[in-house]
Amino acid sequence: MTSTLDFFKAVKLDTGQSETTQIHEALRSAIIAMAMAPGEAVREEEICAGLSVSLASLRDAILQLANERFVVIEPEGQARVAAIDIGEVLTGQIVRETLEVRITRLAARHFVPARATDFEHSLSLQDEAAKRHDTDEFFALDHAFHQLICEISGISNSWRILHAATGQLDRVRRLAFAFENSFDVVIAEHGAIYQGLKTRSEQAAVTALQFQLDSMFENLRLLRKQRPDLFAEYGDIDFDMIR
Template sequence: MDLRLSKSSQVYELLREAIISLRLAPDAPILEREISAQLGVSRTPLREAILQLATENLVRIAPSDGTFVNRIIPSEVLQGQLVRDTIEMRLTRLAARNFGDTFEKDFELSLFRQSSAAKRQDVDEFFALDNEFHRLICQCAGFPEAWQTIHGATGQLDRCRRLAFSLEAHYSAVYDEHAAMYEKLRTRDEDGVAEIFQVQLDSTFPSIDILLRERPDVVAGAEADFDIALIR
């Protein structure tokens, strides 16, 4: 644990990542005693983290039975997509408008690391770097704290996106989109970067279709009508 950061926030991020990567599978119990021992933390920060995950519907708390990982909830996947399509799109435009030379090294390092992870097809590292790239855009836009708003609202969507990396292995396509977005940011081309980002956003919809077809076991009510057309 990093002593500079709160234990509860670190436990939250560790559990969130484990849920999104399916290392903690849907319907799996959250075993507080084992997790506390493994991380070397008391029950208090663990329970604070669990409560935060519960507010994002990544876990469900059954008072008489325990705490369990939720399945992917289709309506919340779409809700997360709406957040990205509105808030993050606006921030991406602002990042192009406000781009400064001080961000060049950060973006270039991010792209270098993404390229390396893509070549190795390291899904965990690449997905983390994907999110880091978009967090960097929020910083460049001048609203670094906005990333936490997006991060907290897109847990279910991130589960879908992360699983899509495993099923589709589209590392090179995502890297190329990020590289193109960076070039538009550098030239302060708001419309250009928004157009590329929209392509990336729209790629979520075929990923959802693949998820429903290939892994219906991880989706809550997969048999229900999942009307993507509501927000397309």
């Protein structure tokens, strides 16, 4: 896993965007990447120095993250990274299964040959990242692949909505990339989705996506067994309740 300091050193802020928004996204990404682990204190001075941002903007971003349950603010004011909330993970899964399945169907319907290069380049980059076992890059490329699907669907805000609603789910997905052969499995799944899009076969694209979505349940079971320290107490999980 990337260290907190190294993670923030690699972040490049855009002066044309809101400082608070960019800090929020940087912290959110660090939490998902486990550069900031559950229970870890949010070290304000270190983050401000690493990102060259103001304390006021950082604290505004922390409040947003608290509302999204990525951090908890203790009575004395110290913010700590929250444990993974399985209820929030399952909510994110429902959003993906409801919205992204529909988006993928529309993307297949509206696919044009001119976009084939974008998808083939994305798959090539994923393959290169997998060979290097670069989990951070691979996860970013996974997001970029699904963002491409949203772009060609014709629903302009779909990626923004998905990204905002599935952060807790992404914590599980990102951790699952550490499983043996997961890179190859994901690339194969993406390849099948792309073939469905390219042939404008809505059902083929959706079937391939659903297969990828369903893998989350087994990943979650394995992670809870292997790393119970990362999760908030939730009791027994009945996945059938959302299937």
